[in-house]
Amino acid sequence: MHPSWHPDPTGRHELRYWDGSIWTDHVANQGVQAMDPLMPQAEPTPQVQETSPETESESEPEQPASYGADPFGASGPVPQTDAPEASELSDTSATPETAASHEGHVTNEALGSVDESPEPQATAYSPAPAAAAPAAGFARDAFAGITGDLIDGRFSEKNGAGVERQNNRMLRVRVTEPFMARQGSMVAYQGDVRFNYQGGGAAKFLKKAFTGEGLSLMRVEGSGDVFLADQGHHVHILNLHDTGISISGTSVLAFSAGLEWNIERVKGGSIATGGLFNTTVRGTGWVAITTDGEPVVLNAGEAATFADTDAVVAWSAHLQTSLRSTMSAGALIGRGSGEALQVTFSGQGFVIVQPSEGAVVPPHSH
Template sequence: MRSELFSAENLEKESSQPGLRLQNSKLLKAELNGEFMARVGSMVAYQGQVQFEALGSGGIGKFLKQKLTGEGVPLMRVRGNGDVFLADNAADIHLIDLEPGDALSINGANVLAFDSSLNYDIKMVQGAGMLSNAGLFNCVFSGHGRIAVTTKGTPVVLTVDQPTYVDPQAAICWSASLQTGYHRAEQLGLGTLLGRTTGERFTMSFAGQGFVVVQPSEEPPAGLAGTGGGGNQQEGGILGNIFGN
């Protein structure tokens, strides 16, 4: 049988070391000898002796936070020995290696898989406000290990060494040490009152030293921040006490 389908670039890539690696730009391969964490429903194929265990958001604390916020990552633990292939609607996949002392804030919708050695929690995005279309809460990862994130299209990595502003629906992840805020991009005026708008009313602001990853696509609103309800007065209240630490 002959076909370009069977060319070398499409054959399974082998490695002598276990862990997460790219099979191609849209397919993640986990050479499994132990366990890792993955988004529920992301498995497209596997070989070997592999078990899948649903975890909700990764523990009762994160489960409760996800129920309160609508944010987080619906997780499954994958364990055993074999090869597991993961994908998310043909989105582009990127690998990030965290070192001790690193911390990364990631939109939960863009988390595909990560080493179980990493710590993660659902945190309030300080200064974003309840009106943010990106969501008021993000997943913050720290520790030592590898994480796979997805983007719709090829992203740009912005070095934050001056005031930086990003459409909140396009922000994928950023250095957790950055100070975030909320900035009105569109000036109010008669045109606004008459219904004319640029479509760029609000942006997230970033200050400090670090980076922001921006995808060339705007995700639809999700979570509490996307409900559009009049809950913005509660940001400093009960949820702020729960998630502000």
């Protein structure tokens, strides 16, 4: 488990900071940071003076209760002591130090007064913002005088190598080898990172020009962390192992530089119909795609599967595809040019469909 804020294992607070090896004393509740030891300190056993057998029962103090048996519990029970004998009440040899040795194991809550024992009992912590723990990776004074959920660690950068989702709508890539990303998708980066325009060659350029399947890429290399996003859309990561996937060009966010990509026509379509060309990536590596909302993944092997050409995001590259036109139902099914088209899928594989058909372009007034 990497250094970060996690739910408090004791249950006493919302969050407790894990430094990578142990739980620390730093805690947080509703964005306010504080200090609270993971385990209350046990009270030291009072020293007992040796006495003769005749006076042992009268002079030996009550042993304190054992604390800390439950590692996540509160202070131990308050031990009960016998009422003093009449001879003890009249004994003038008792000193304040002796009285303190009998009362040192009683908690402040039970006494309702200041504990005067040599080693103070662990008590409830009163939050002190000045002692707040820094968010993971930050210096202690980075957020001096500031509290809140944005800086308590839950939104800190994710640790770990490779590619992973920083959150549902942002991708974080730790650059150890070059990768490809959609131009304009970088929102932040740290380190020595370089971005270079990546052309696809003359053949791909002509395909983009004639099909409208735009995929302008940049090559990212160097060392550091790069954060990518696209209009706040949901981000998903797929790992390919010697296989391929066909993706709508508008849904490609980034992929391994070692993957091969090309613009391919959906079988059954033509350039004249438009919008029926996808970007296919093949090989072994990772690819990050975006969806406008949370998608549904359909199993094309269960039954004949149809998807709107604007809502389908990606599908297994080995699926058989064709186009289906529903001219008579154009007013009810599909949207766009007036000729309703759906992609038909058959075979063993999956189809990813988003709950959106893309941005609606307002009609021109001229």
